[in-house]
Amino acid sequence: MTLYDETNINIIKDDLRYLKLLSTKYPTISSASAEIINLQAILNLPKGTEHFISDIHGEYESFTHMLKNASGVIKRKLDDIFGTSLMEKDKASLATLIYYPEEKLELLKEEDIDLNEWYKVTLYRLIQVCKSVSSKYTRSKVRKALPSDFAYIIEELLNEQADRINKQEYYTGIINTIIDIGCANSFIIALSKVIQRLAVDRLHIVGDIYDRGPGAEIIMDALMDHHSIDIQWGNHDILWMGAASGSKACIANVLRICLRYANLTTVEDGYGINLLPLASFAMETYTDDPCNSFIPKTLDKVLNDNDKALFAKMHKAISIIQFKLEGQKILRHPEFHMDYMLLLDKIDFEKGTVVVNGKEYKLNDTNFPTIDPSDPFKLTQQEEAVINKLRNSFINSERLQKHIRFLYSKGSLYLVYNSNLLFHGCIPLADDGSFKTLEIEGKNFSGKSLLDVFERYAREAYFYKNDLAVKNYAMDIMWYLWCGPYSPLFGKERITTFERYFIDEKETHKENRNTYYKLRDEEELSNKIFAEFNLDPENSHIINGHIPVKTKDGESPIKANGKLLVIDGGFCRAYQPETGIAGYTLIYNSYGFLLSSHEPFESTKKAIEEEKDILSSTVILEHAATRKRVEDTDIGAEIKNQINDLKKLLVAYRKGLIDERDGG
Structure with missing residues (x-):
């Protein structure tokens, strides 16, 4: 900037209120000059790793x-x-x-x-x-x-x-x-x-700090101690965020996954969630049921027979509760277009079969003591009591809430950083490769705007307190982000959890990926995504x-x-x-x-x-x-703006628009 250009003088006059505030930090020509020299030197340092x-x-x-x-x-x-x-x-x-x-x-x-x-x-x-x-x-x-x-x-x-x-x-x-x-x-x-x-x-x-392994809470503690970090939420993170917000469907999914992998360390020891109500209910309800489809995947963990039997019963109990809660949500939101998950009402309890996509399949487990055929998605009183107690444990876990608040403060659905676009899953595409348009509360969203609106709902689910209806809708969106057909985090056309547990035919287990995964090898798609996020295709990368x-x-x-x-x-x-x-x-x-x-x-x-x-x-x-160099980074762009402001301050001092102050 030419220091004595008349056009710039007018700009400086327009910025005078801000420059006066800046002068409180740099009260003299010398102090402002020294900071310009310091910042200019920083621009020439190598870019950080x-x-x-x-x-x-x-x-x-x-x-x-x-x-x-x-x-x-x-x-x-x-x-x-x-x-x-x-x-x-x-x-x-x-x-x-x-x-x-x-x-x-x-x-x-x-x-x-x-x-x-x-x-x-x-x-x-x-x-x-x-x-x-x-x-x-x-x-x-x-x-x-x-x-x-x-x-x-x-x-x-x-x-x-x-x-x-x-x-x-x-x-x-x-x-x-x-x-x-x-x-x-x-x-x-x-x-x-x-x-x-x-x-x-x-x-x-x-993305995906949580689930499957035994120490997500230890990882979160380490991340909270890190000096410089950002997090792009994964589908498993959003599930825990939904659970911490109070979503019963998210809580049921969290516990089902933990029981599936015999991993209760994080839930019980890490976050102090009391699972005794679920264990008591499961033992009473499924006493003589071997729950074969629900025996946990232990990997290298050794469980004795009693623990294995208890985990299997708890696993089945929370899964049935989950299917009911999800069914209620889908019936409440036809705009989610997830009717394919409504399967409890497709069970023929006498024949022991279920109809999926118009085809009848034999069930490998026909013991459903808590399902009322006339109202299959209604929780029993005992199930209602169990999930309410679990919800109280999740929302009152001090350590969990601390970790989830950190995920919100340092996290987002996507991040643009130093010309790179970071996101966990995908940018949802329609079958023809165009950005998929979703209607949410009467408005259409696609591409970047879809991710932006999903992130807004994710924040409302946790932080919004004034209107319970608004919060509940946002929590339903959190669940959609976990498994919805056009969720950028799930990235598949459908989830087949019920089918994997109860039907042996693998044709019903298939979860087709979003078109994004078919096209992501092609440079054309990356260039289209860069344009959507205002990035230069010659110097940018997608990292997911x-x-x-x-x-x-x-x-x-x-x-x-x-x-x-x-x-x-x-x-x-x-x-x-x-x-x-x-x-x-x-x-x-x-x-x-x-x-x-x-x-x-x-x-x-x-x-x-x-x-x-x-x-x-x-x-x-x-x-x-x-x-x-630092000058080639996002931080470099911020530093250049600071230098420009300080140069304006120098002109204001030298033109007498602002008086220098005594350093004391």
Whole structure:
């Protein structure tokens, strides 16, 4: 901006009220000038590293390790720094120390080594790594990441320069003193955590934190401690969000899935949900019923026969309650077009059959003691009492509500970030490949506007208090987002839960995917989606998860000539036999994109004791000849706006439109 251009002077006069407010923070020409210089320097720093993870599904051990090793970023950093000067086993040992400093230092007590010498060598190595990962950031940002107890000392060591001979003894003295006064362990832990924090500038969780695995609540605690994060809601997340909002249908689905995988740890221990009412009801109602279709999938978990029988009965009891609640919802909302799920009224109780899509099938289970053929979707008094007690437990769980509020504060249905479009499932398409139009409360929505209106309802479901009818409708939309035919999170034409439990013929189990999944290999679709979200097709990518990539069958996570990247490769153990790997993650650094595929993670114990990292294969998707700078990012655009405002403030000072103030 030319400082004395008359047109700009008029613009400055129009902005004078805002500039006066800005002048309270920068009261002099010197202070405003200094900030412009600082911000301009930040624009020239390398772009921060972004880390993308999807479909965690409660697998907290592998997720925690992935968070600590930043999908191989730290290991690659060690290779860059030490090259062949360190043996592979020494680099593996240093990496494990960075990931698990407390645990590794505890094991060190059992080793017969010269501890002081080990401390000295290790501290020098950690300082080198810390220097490298902090080099992308301003001193101010690094300072904020440092633990208060050691901030000054770490900052001094990070700014050591090899050619400053006069200070060599000063730095050596710091290291020796740290060891001599018994602070080496605390200092190593502090350095390791700083390295972990600075290795990744931004974490993106592209949906499905919840269900199947045993530790979603542990994952949520870790995410709440992360310094920079966003979350794109997955269908399983939205289900828990609906349950925490008070939706009985969502609650029934949550518990059915937990019982299906014999995973009550999160529900009972993590969130303190009382399942005794459901257990008592199930034992009383299905006493002599073996509930064969409802025996849980235990994977590597061992259940005794009594627990297995109890879980199966509880599983069946909550499933029947779910089918009734869903039936009531579908009858209440014909605009959802989900009549295909109304099957309780299609049962012939005498013949033991059910009609699906006009065809009669034999049921593999005909014991329905709580279903009234004359009113099949009505809950019994006992079922009503059970679901009401469960609802009270969900809405009164302090830890669950804290986690769900965090999902709302850091989450959304989609995110545009640094020219990339992140969403969990799909953009719903009609059969002809056009954006599917849905009518909601008398208005039509499609593409971006459909996702926007769904997100508004998702927020109303949890936060709206003034009108119960508005809240209930929003909660019904939350359930639709879980399993509706044009939900961007579900991404299938129909859900066949009843059929999978009660009908053996697999033809009834089929859940056809939305047209999006048929067309996402084509670059044309990605370009159309970019246009819908006002993104440049030449510089943008779609990043999503939801449907596991069947790597063992030769499927690639790279679609549409590299414009669409799928990073669900089977984090969840239940999917790994189908996918052949244990997930994809994505790194976007200043040079481009790196896609990593991961082998199954054995255990945290083995990672620490045997220094076993997750085995990963990394593919460089894009490598820029010129590094991206902060100025090329969304944060860069914000900084440029700040610089422009500060330049206006300088003109206002120099033209006498605003008076400089005394710095005090």
